[in-house]
Amino acid sequence: MADAPKIDPMHQFLIQKIWDGPVFQIGGLTFDMSITNSVVAMFVGAAAMVLFFALSAKGQVVPNRAQAAAEGLYNIVDRVLVTPIIGHHGRPYIPYLFTLFCTIFVLNLMGVVLSVGSLAGQTWTFTVTSQLAITATLAVLTFGSVVLLGFIKHGPKFLTLFWVPGMGVAGGAAMVVIELISYMVRPVTLAMRLFGNMLGGHVVLSLFGSFVVALGLTAMSGGLSTLLFIPSALSFAMIVGLTGLELIVALLQAFVFTALATVYLNEVVNFGHGH
Amino acid sequence: MAMQTEDHAAPADHAAPAAPGHEAGAAGAHEGTAAAGEHAEGGLPQFDFAQWPGQILWFLIIFFGLMLFVRFFAAPKVGGTIEAREGKIAGDIAEARRLKDEADAQAQAAAAEAAQARAAAQKVGAEARAKAQAELAARLAEEEAKLAATGAEAEARIAKAREAAMTNVSGIASDTAKAIVEKLTGKAATAAELSAAAKG
Numbered sequence: 001m002a003d004a005p006k007i008d009p010m011h012q013f014l015i016q017k018i019w020d021g022p023v024f025q026i027g028g029l030t031f032d033m034s035i036t037n038s039v040v041a042m043f044v045g046a047a048a049m050v051l052f053f054a055l056s057a058k059g060q061v062v063p064n065r066a067q068a069a070a071e072g073l074y075n076i077v078d079r080v081l082v083t084p085i086i087g088h089h090g091r092p093y094i095p096y097l098f099t100l101f102c103t104i105f106v107l108n109l110m111g112v113v114l115s116v117g118s119l120a121g122q123t124w125t126f127t128v129t130s131q132l133a134i135t136a137t138l139a140v141l142t143f144g145s146v147v148l149l150g151f152i153k154h155g156p157k158f159l160t161l162f163w164v165p166g167m168g169v170a171g172g173a174a175m176v177v178i179e180l181i182s183y184m185v186r187p188v189t190l191a192m193r194l195f196g197n198m199l200g201g202h203v204v205l206s207l208f209g210s211f212v213v214a215l216g217l218t219a220m221s222g223g224l225s226t227l228l229f230i231p232s233a234l235s236f237a238m239i240v241g242l243t244g245l246e247l248i249v250a251l252l253q254a255f256v257f258t259a260l261a262t263v264y265l266n267e268v269v270n271f272g273h274g275h
Numbered sequence: 276m277a278m279q280t281e282d283h284a285a286p287a288d289h290a291a292p293a294a295p296g297h298e299a300g301a302a303g304a305h306e307g308t309a310a311a312g313e314h315a316e317g318g319l320p321q322f323d324f325a326q327w328p329g330q331i332l333w334f335l336i337i338f339f340g341l342m343l344f345v346r347f348f349a350a351p352k353v354g355g356t357i358e359a360r361e362g363k364i365a366g367d368i369a370e371a372r373r374l375k376d377e378a379d380a381q382a383q384a385a386a387a388e389a390a391q392a393r394a395a396a397q398k399v400g401a402e403a404r405a406k407a408q409a410e411l412a413a414r415l416a417e418e419e420a421k422l423a424a425t426g427a428e429a430e431a432r433i434a435k436a437r438e439a440a441m442t443n444v445s446g447i448a449s450d451t452a453k454a455i456v457e458k459l460t461g462k463a464a465t466a467a468e469l470s471a472a473a474k475g
Contacts, residue, residue, distance in 0.1 A: 014320040015330065032329035039333045046337050050344055057352040061360050074353040094354065095346040102349075103341055133327040134334050141338075195321070 007214065009206035013130055013199070038134075041126035045106045076255065077101050081262045089269050090262070097265075100142065101258040104129060104194065108250035111198060112243060129253075130198035132191065139190035142261045150268040161267065190260060197253050201246045208242065211235040445470070 021034035056066035063071060077098045082090040111127025128134050150158040162179040163172060215232035218225050320326075449469040456464045464472075 010320055015323070015326045021329075029328045030325070031332055032326075033332065034329065036326075036330070038326075038330055042334060042337045046341055049341060053344070053349040053353070057349060057356070059352060059356045059359070061356075061363060063356075067356070070349075070353050071357055074350070074357065078354065078357075095350045096342065098350050099338070099342045099345040102345065103338060128334070130321070131330065132321040133330045137331050137334055138338075141335075199319075199321070 007207070007210040009203040009210070012127070012202060012206055015131075018124070037124050037126045038128055038131060040124040041110060041128050042107070044124065045103070045110050045128065048110070049102055049106045073102065073105075074098060077258060081259055085259075085262050086266045086269050090265070093265055093269070096145070097258050097261060100138065100261060101254050104138070104257055105251060105254035107134075108198060108254060109247070111202060112246040112250055127198055127202055129194055130202055132195045135195040135198075136187075136191040138194070138257070139187040142190065142257075143187035143264065146261075146264045146268055149265075150271070153268060154271050158268075158271065161271070186260075186264065190257060194253050194257055197249055201242070201249055205239060205242055205246065208235045208238045212239065 016037045017034045018037060018040060019035040021032070023030065023032045023034070025031070052066070053070060056064075056070040058064070058067050060067060078094055082094055082097060086093070107128040110125070111130060114122075114125035150161070162176045162183065164175040164179065165172075167175055212232050212235045215228045215235065219228035219232060449466075449472075452469055452472055453464055456462075456469075
């Protein structure tokens with residue numbers, strides 16, 4: 001225990017202050033605007049995203065690799081999600097969904113690609129999307145926008161979304177309750193899914209990383225414990241494999257979040273003729 | 276943020292030994308979580324709600340910045356490029372189709388022209404052949420006519436000669452008869468008797 005670092009897989013999620021910022025209170029909430037590792041990671045991710053699109057969006061008819069990648073990401077939102085699910089009326093919402101997709105993806109990706117840095121004590125290599133505060137913000141923002149849009153476009157008629165026809169009055173009323181609950185659960189599941197995926201993956205990665213170091217250090221004490229190099233190496237192999245898996249999860253969770261947002265949006269945009 | 280020192284702060288500092296210059300912040304954060312009473316071993320730092328407002332506000336600022344960037348630069352640029360490419364491909368295909376149709380029409384016109392030329396050539400050939408044949412036939416007829424004329428002339432001459440010869444023959448016959456009659460009877464027969472006898 002003297003040399004081995006403490007096994008604390010949750011430490012990587014700890015918000016750590018880097019520079020002090022203004023602190024103010026609005027309505028009983030204390031806004032600490034200090035620059036934390038989380039905020040730095042957000043800025044790094046945003047900068048990476050802006051830089052990527054600024055450099056890759058060349059508008060060439062025959063795209064180079066970077067432009068093809070950017071167009072591939074755009075087509076995931078446009079051709080895979082919005083156009084098939086919503087149709088032509090969904091075009092105005094592409095910028096929001098594309099921002100959602102790219103932001104989640106880049107923040108997820110940073111957490112995986114730069115997770116090595118957190119082992120090296122670099123606090124700015126932080127998985128922003130492993131913060132429930134952030135995933136909940138995205139979920140509430142998306143869900144709230146959809147509901148708001150529903151009332152703006154359809155007024156009180158939007159509430160008929162919860163009315164299942166052909167059930168009678170009593171059955172219909174019961175269904176309204178069920179539909180309403182299932183509707184209100186949406187932002188919770190949106191937030192928890194992304195949060196849980198990022199949290200779980202990084203905890204497992206961190207645990208295996210700790211095993212590599214702890215078992216390796218014990219093995220170095222010589223004697224029979226030298227054999228512990230074997231599980232240490234296996235743990236390292238697990239990290240390599242899991243990192244690959246996490247790369248897939250990073251893209252997949254961004255896709256799932258955006259896909260669900262598109263489906264929710266579809267109910268509002270194609271209200272009354274999509275059921 | 277509460278600044279009381281707990282025994283928890285020591286391992287927290289120890290856990291981030293490779294982050295010099297961050298100790299103060301790290302310790303502060305740990306104390307904050309400790310003060311929230313949640314950060315036991317394995318407790319989730321995500322549920323330290325004291326961190327939420329600041330983090331959320333920062334995230335919203337950055338997210339809206341990104342939204343503006345995507346709305347006014349990335350989406351129109353990337354989406355516009357894709358649409359422009361598709362438009363160009365569709366236009367190029369339409370243009371190629373138009374050119375192909377044009378080429379097909381030209382090929383058809385050329386084929387029609389060739390057929391017409393062939394027909395004209397055949398007509399000319401046929402005409403020439405007919406003309407040559409007609410000429411030949413005319414020449415043949417002319418020659419035949421000439422031959423016929425010569426033949427007829429020759430026949431006429433022969434007939435005349437024969438007639439002359441026949442006349443001579445009857446003359447000879449009457450002369451001979453006259454001589455025979457004179458020798459047999461001693462007196463000359465008259466010319467009328469002789470000619471009747473020669474004819475008979």
